[in-house]
Amino acid sequence: MKRFSAVLLILISFSFILHAQKIDVYQRPLKYERSRDYDAKHYRVILTFDLDKKSFWGENKITLSPLKDDFKECVLDAEELTVTSVINDQNLPLQFKQTDKHLFVYFSKAYSYGKAVSFTVKYHAEDPKYGLFFDNEGPTNPKMVSTVSWPEYAHHWFPCYDFPNDKVTNELIVTVKNNNKVLSNGRLVSVKEDKEKGTRTYHWSQELPHSTYLFMLAIGPFVVIEDSLGSLPVNYWVYEKDVKDAKWIFKKTPYMIDFFNKLFGYEYPWAKYDQVTTPRQGGGAEATSATVLGEQVIHDKRAEQDFSWERIIAHEISHQWWGDLITLRTWAHTWLNESFGTYSDYLYTRYDKGEDEGAFDLLRKKNQYLREAHTRYMRPIVFDRYDHPQNNFDSHTYPKGAAVLHMLRFVIGDKPFFRTLKHFLHKHEFQAVDTHDFMIAIKEATGQNLDWFFEQFIFKPGHPVFDISYTWDENIKKLKLKVIQIQDTSKDIPIYKIPVIIGIVIPKKKMSKKVWIKQREQVFEFSAEEKPLMVRFDEGNYLLKEWTFDKSLDELLYQLKNDDVIGRIWAASELIKFKDNSRAVNGLMDRTQKDKFWAVRRSAVQTLGEIKRREHVELFKNKCKDKNSKVRTAALKILGDYQDSGLILFFMEQFKKDDSYLAQAEALRSIGKCGDRSQLSFLESAAKMKSPRDVIKKAADWGIKKIDRKKGKGNFFYDYCPPI
Ligand SMILES: [Zn+2]
Numbered sequence: 001m002k003r004f005s006a007v008l009l010i011l012i013s014f015s016f017i018l019h020a021q022k023i024d025v026y027q028r029p030l031k032y033e034r035s036r037d038y039d040a041k042h043y044r045v046i047l048t049f050d051l052d053k054k055s056f057w058g059e060n061k062i063t064l065s066p067l068k069d070d071f072k073e074c075v076l077d078a079e080e081l082t083v084t085s086v087i088n089d090q091n092l093p094l095q096f097k098q099t100d101k102h103l104f105v106y107f108s109k110a111y112s113y114g115k116a117v118s119f120t121v122k123y124h125a126e127d128p129k130y131g132l133f134f135d136n137e138g139p140t141n142p143k144m145v146s147t148v149s150w151p152e153y154a155h156h157w158f159p160c161y162d163f164p165n166d167k168v169t170n171e172l173i174v175t176v177k178n179n180n181k182v183l184s185n186g187r188l189v190s191v192k193e194d195k196e197k198g199t200r201t202y203h204w205s206q207e208l209p210h211s212t213y214l215f216m217l218a219i220g221p222f223v224v225i226e227d228s229l230g231s232l233p234v235n236y237w238v239y240e241k242d243v244k245d246a247k248w249i250f251k252k253t254p255y256m257i258d259f260f261n262k263l264f265g266y267e268y269p270w271a272k273y274d275q276v277t278t279p280r281q282g283g284g285a286e287a288t289s290a291t292v293l294g295e296q297v298i299h300d301k302r303a304e305q306d307f308s309w310e311r312i313i314a315h316e317i318s319h320q321w322w323g324d325l326i327t328l329r330t331w332a333h334t335w336l337n338e339s340f341g342t343y344s345d346y347l348y349t350r351y352d353k354g355e356d357e358g359a360f361d362l363l364r365k366k367n368q369y370l371r372e373a374h375t376r377y378m379r380p381i382v383f384d385r386y387d388h389p390q391n392n393f394d395s396h397t398y399p400k401g402a403a404v405l406h407m408l409r410f411v412i413g414d415k416p417f418f419r420t421l422k423h424f425l426h427k428h429e430f431q432a433v434d435t436h437d438f439m440i441a442i443k444e445a446t447g448q449n450l451d452w453f454f455e456q457f458i459f460k461p462g463h464p465v466f467d468i469s470y471t472w473d474e475n476i477k478k479l480k481l482k483v484i485q486i487q488d489t490s491k492d493i494p495i496y497k498i499p500v501i502i503g504i505v506i507p508k509k510k511m512s513k514k515v516w517i518k519q520r521e522q523v524f525e526f527s528a529e530e531k532p533l534m535v536r537f538d539e540g541n542y543l544l545k546e547w548t549f550d551k552s553l554d555e556l557l558y559q560l561k562n563d564d565v566i567g568r569i570w571a572a573s574e575l576i577k578f579k580d581n582s583r584a585v586n587g588l589m590d591r592t593q594k595d596k597f598w599a600v601r602r603s604a605v606q607t608l609g610e611i612k613r614r615e616h617v618e619l620f621k622n623k624c625k626d627k628n629s630k631v632r633t634a635a636l637k638i639l640g641d642y643q644d645s646g647l648i649l650f651f652m653e654q655f656k657k658d659d660s661y662l663a664q665a666e667a668l669r670s671i672g673k674c675g676d677r678s679q680l681s682f683l684e685s686a687a688k689m690k691s692p693r694d695v696i697k698k699a700a701d702w703g704i705k706k707i708d709r710k711k712g713k714g715n716f717f718y719d720y721c722p723p724i
C-alpha cells in the first residue's frame with residue numbers, strides 16, 4: 001500500500017482511529033427550509049429574574065406582518081414556558097392553546113397580507129433545560145445566568161419564530177437584583193435603579209434585524225472592562241477574579257475588528273462589541289454585538305503558549321459579519337457561517353503571526369477535515385440531511401470549507417475574491433442567504449462563472465487524491481510530470497478540474513508553471529536547462545488534497561532544507577523511507593537544530609522518534625530545551641517511549657523546570673511509561689498541582705495507572721490522547 005501524506009498520518013490520533021465509527025450520513029432525514037406564514041418584525045421582551053429561585057417571568061410583545069391573507073391564527077415556538085395570557089393591542093384577551101413545543105394564538109378577526117399585527121404573550125419559566133441556564137456559584141464562576149440560543153433554543157426563554165430565515169429587531173428589558181449586571185444585544189438604552197426594591201432594570205435595544213439564534217442574555221456580577229475602536233465601544237464582561245488576565249487576553253480585540261473592517265470592506269455593523277465569559281460554553285458562541293465565550297478563555301500568561309484562545313476570539317469577531325450580518329437561510333448552508341469564520345481566523349493568523357504560522361494553521365485545518373473524512377464520513381459541504389442542526393457543525397463545515405475558500409481565492413485571484421466578499425456583504429446585509437446567493441455574488445463581482453468549482457467542492461463529497469511522479473530526460477532536457485487522480489469515484493466523488501502550480505528548482509533558477517488538472521491521468525512536460533533539484537506539486541499549498549510523491553533521497557534532503565514550511569514538514573516525514581541511510585538521519589538531526597520554524601523541527605524530531613535509535617537519546621534530551629514548547633513536548637513523548645528508568649531523573653527535572661503545562665504533563669506521562677513504582681509518590685504529589693483544564697493532574701493520574709497496570713500485566717501498553 002502506498003503511504004499517503006505522512007503529514008496527515010502523524011497528526012491523526014491513533015486512538016481516535018480505533019474508536020471512530022464510519023457513519024452513513026445519507027441515512028439522516030432530508031430537511032427543507034422552514035415555511036412560515038408571517039414575517040416577525042419586532043420582539044419587545046420584558047423579564048424579571050430571580051437567580052435564587054432560578055425563575056423568570058414577564059412578556060413578549062410581538063409585532064409581525066402576515067405573509068398571507070386571512071391570517072387568523074399565529075403559531076409561535078415556545079417550550080418550557082408557561083403562558084398565562086395573551087392580549088391584543090387594546091388589552092383584550094386573545095384565545096390561545098399551548099402544546100409541548102408551540103403556542104397557538106387565535107385572533108378575533110382575520111388580517112390580510114402585509115398588515116401590521118401585534119399582541120403580547122405573558123409567561124413565566126423555571127430553570128429551563130435548554131436555551132437559558134441558571135448557574136450556582138461554583139469554584140470558577142459566580143452565580144449567574146447565560147443563554148445558548150443556538151441553534152433553535154431561543155424559544156426556551158421567549159416565545160418567537162425560532163428559525164434563522166427570519167430576522168427581527170428587538171428590545172430586551174430585564175430587571176435583576178442590583179448586585180448584578182445585564183448584557184444583551186445592541187445598544188444600552190438605559191439602566192434604571194429602584195432603590196426601594198433593590199433592583200436594576202437594563203433596557204437593551206437591537207435596532208438592526210437579526211435571527212433569533214443570535215439573541216443573547218447574560219446576568220451576573222460582572223466587572224466591565226471598557227475599551228474602544230474609535231467611536232465603537234468594545235467591552236469585556238468578566239468575573240471579578242479574572243480582571244487582570246482579561247485585560248491582556250482581550251486587548252487585541254479592537255485591532256482584530258479593525259483588521260476585519262478593512263479586509264471585508266464593510267465597517268463593523270453593530271452598535272458595540274462585547275465579550276462575556278460563562279461556564280456554559282466550551283468555545284465561543286457568536287451573537288450580534290455580544291459574543292459569549294467559555295470561561296477557559298481566561299488564563300495566566302504562562303498558559304498562553306499551551307492554551308491560547310486568540311484564534312477563537314478572532315473567529316467569533318468575524319461572525320459579526322459572517323453569520324450575524326448575513327445569516328445562513330437553513331442549516332444545510334452552515335458553511336456560510338462557519339467556513340467563512342474559520343477562513344477569517346486563518347486570515348487573521350496569517351496577518352498577525354506571519355506566513356509560516358499562517359501556512360501551518362491552514363495545514364492543521366486541512367488535516368482536521370481529512371481525519372474526519374478517513375475515520376467518520378465524507379459528505380457535501382452543503383448538506384440537507386441532518387437529525388439536528390449540530391450534525392452539520394463538523395470538520396466539513398469548519399476546516400474543509402475554509403480550505404475550499406482558500407482554493408476559490410487561488411482560482412479567481414486575490415482581488416476578485418475580496419471584491420466578491422465585499423459585494424456579498426453589502427448586497428445581502430441583514431438578510432438570510434444560501435450558497436446560490438454567494439455563487440451569484442461571484443458572478444456579479446468578477447464576471448466569472450464558478451459553478452463548476454462549487455459542483456466539485458461544495459455540492460459533492462470528497463477531495464482529490466493525487467499520485468505524482470516524474471522522469472528527467474537528460475538528452476532532451478525535459479521533465480515529464482505524471483499526475484493521476486486516484487480517489488474513489490464510486491461514491492459521487494468526481495475527477496477534479498483544478499489549476500495547480502508546479503514549482504521546478506534547478507541550480508540558480510526557479511520556475512513556477514500553472515497547469516490545469518482535468519483528467520484522471522495527465523502528463524505535463526517542462527523544459528529545463530539542468531536536472532531539477534526539486535519538483536514541487538502545488539507550490540503555494542493552495543489545494544485541499546492528499547498525495548503521494550516518491551522522491552529520491554537527494555531531492556528530499558534538498559526539500560527538507562530549502563522548501564517552504566509545508567514542504568519541509570512533508571520532507572521530514574517522508575525521510576522515514578530512508579531510515580537506514582545515515583545521510584537521511586544526519587539531515588533530520590541537522591534540521592531538529594537549525595530549522596527556523598518550530599513545526600519543521602518537531603516533524604524532524606518525530607521522524608527520528610519513529611526511527612528510535614538508542615544513540616539519539618541525547619539529541620531528544622537536547623530538544624527538551626527547544627524554545628518552542630510543542631517541540632519540547634514531542635521530544636519528551638519520544639523519550640518516554642524508550643521506557644528507560646535511567647531517564648526518570650531527567651523527566652523529573654523537566655517537570656520541575658519547564659514553563660509549559662503541556663510539556664510538564666508529557667514529562668509525567670513519560671515517568672509513568674517507565675513503570676517504576678518508586679515514582680508513585682512523585683506522581684501523586686504532582687497530581688495535586690493546579691493547571692488549566694487539569695492537564696497536570698490528568699497526566700499524573702495516567703502515569704499512576706500506567707505503573708499500576710505494568711505491575712499487574714507485565715508490559716501492557718496502550719495509546720493515549722494528549723490533551724489539546
Ligand atoms: Zn464559528
